[in-house]
Amino acid sequence: MNIRQDVLPVRVTNLTKRFGSFTALDGVSFTVEPGETVALLGRNGAGKSTLIGCLMGFLVPDKGSVDLFGQNVLDLPRDLRAKTGFVPQTMTGFGAFTVGKLIDYIGAFYGRLPPIDPALLRWADLDPKKIVKSLSGGQRQRLAILLAMRHEPDFLVLDEPVASLDPHARRDFMNLLGDYARRTGASVLISSHILSDLERLCSRLLFLRQGCLVLDVPTNVFRATTRWLDHATPHILNDLPLQIIGQRETGLLVHGWSEDVILPEGTTISVPDFEDAFLEITATRAA
Known part of the structure; x- marks a missing residue:
């Protein structure tokens, strides 16, 4: 993985997002360094998913900006977009695909790819011939994680990735995620309510309260x-x-x-x- 150490993977500057009269994010600023694994912490409604939506370019800020790899996320070129990975809270769509066909279909958008990490493939434990709509919630989430990490992104964002996983799968995934970050030097931002996982895995903590970043600390x-x-x-x-x-x-x-x-x-x-x-x-x- 070729990561430029002189360019920050993430720079969020004075980010404000409103929905009508409601301010979901209020002047949030932070950076993520190369190789950092950062926890995004907050109660329901604190603004975590809105922040992640802005990070991924799904939402347009009312004020401020999000830069990924030195460029505004709203104008991110395809080669830099391909350096990101995203795991949503719940995977939807693609129900008619088989698991194998969907992996190949999503992978085609990234061009030439290395073989899938064997550890990730073993952990996902999915039958490539199985239809996506027939998967359980936990299986769908393992597939979403596999799709997000398959191309080995330089910046990986995970929004409540383990909420639908059983304790065994959750523990093994958090270990796998830590190994991935160390092996590749990727930056990771993860939101979860399982605090013990975040305390053990993450090198930095971002605490959101009512749309404001109230504490940013190693x-x-x-x-x-x-x-x-x-x-x-x-x-x-x-x-x-x-x-x-x-x-x-x-x-x-x-x-x-x-x-x-x-x-x-x-x-x-x-x-x-x-x-x-x-x-x-x-x-x-x-x-």
């Missing part, structure tokens, strides 16, 4: 610097280098903690569970 930094401060109130942190990213009756969830930070006497420090932290960071805030 996973290892998040683990090292996110803490619950019990018996703490916002005003005592005014002179401290801490960002409040969540709050409950008994204390605060903060980002930027280190052992050098001197806290008021009586403050209790604890490491948050990743799921608890997610729930706090992405919680709906009163206007």
Whole structure:
């Protein structure tokens, strides 16, 4: 895979998308570096699928831009479009094809291709003679993943890819995805509600709340610097280098903690569970 290291696979700048009076995305900006695996985190309605739609060029922003490989996604030429792969939440269409014919049909759009990765083919475990419309939901999702990864894209986007997979298939796929990213140097952006998978696989975390990107942080930094401060109130942190990213009756969830930070006497420090932290960071805030 020939990846130019001087061109970012993804640059999102001040991205805003509205549907009527509803603002689904509000000034979102971030980049994805070559080889990064990035988690897109947020509750239902936070704007994740809208963001993915803009990333893929399915939706036109009201403001801002999305650049893939240095070019606006709305004007992406065919050779750069062929460097992307997309797995939707649910695969639809192509019901009359056989599995084998559909793989060949989609593959034809990419020109000359290498043989399908044997590990991917074994994992998908699909009968090439089977009609697509006769597949179960889990089989359709494995086919969607196979189609998205078959041409070994440089940038792979996955929108809830494992929601319809059984635990065994989900675990094996997440391992396969990690191996793929390491082997090819591809960049990956994945949205999922299975937080344990994302925490283990992803090197960066993007937290969306009500259409806004509220935290963009490397996973290892998040683990090292996110803490619950019990018996703490916002005003005592005014002179401290801490960002409040969540709050409950008994204390605060903060980002930027280190052992050098001197806290008021009586403050209790604890490491948050990743799921608890997610729930706090992405919680709906009163206007």
